Amino acid sequence: MEVSKNSFKTLSEPVKQFGGLVGIIILIFLTFFVLNNIFGEGDELVAKMKIEEERIAQERKLNKLISSLPSGVLVSFDGTDNFKLSDELYEAVCKATKLIPQRAIMGANFLNFRAHEIYTINGNKIDETFVKWDDEKNKCFAGFVVSGNNVGVDETVKVSGEALSFLSTGIDTRVYFIKNF
């Protein structure tokens, strides 16, 4: 031990400094290695980041497609003067759509009086809205959930149906017609 101390003392100053620098770097690496093992998520985090990157890329692709659509009403059925969506576009628009405006909700409520009652009693409040593409049926489904107290009873009503028309604003798309009959 004494010998190694003496040999260290005999080393030149630049060598000592270099050795110290290497030592500090190793210490930093080791510290981060230990911290990463304790708090880091490793491969799991990388996988999550990849999924998120893919989602962002997909969203950008859909946004590009949405901005290329004509502004106005987009429909998936025949017999109107509105822009008719192809099967491929219908799926893309469905996947890119998140909003359901009030008139679409009011329209769906024509066939669901309970939902209408809860909706109006609670000041047009909606708990949840959803727009989903069904791969099995090859159709777009949209809906909403209303809940509240109606004549002393707590109720939750879910209304859903095929989303058959959308409004394209040029920036986003919104469900315009939910066919729940």
Added chain:
Amino acid sequence: MKKLIFFILFSSLITSLALARSTGCKEGNCDNGYGKWVYTDKTTYEGEWVATKKHGQGTETWPNGYIYKGEFKESQWNGIGILFFPDGSTYEGEWANGFMNGEGTFTWSDGKQKKGIWKNGSFQE
């Protein structure tokens, strides 16, 4: 900074003025008589008015494609009327308090029909 605040205020003023000009009673008499009212979401009502309420015969057109033609009472769909759904389906018959109530026929866009008594939008088997 002052310029930016002035620009925002000025833009808001212009927008609200433009919005105010495009909504409200656009034609005729919307108090007592026949007139056309345009709502902020572009829903329109054209028909008879009594004491500033939709009352009598009229047509309400929603921006998402629903069209109701028929009788109104106290601004609600009441009486005999026909509702056109955006996909071409229709309900023709009696209405009360804004809902299908009474005798009526629902016709799907493919021609299939359901005829009978309706209560609050539900068919009574």
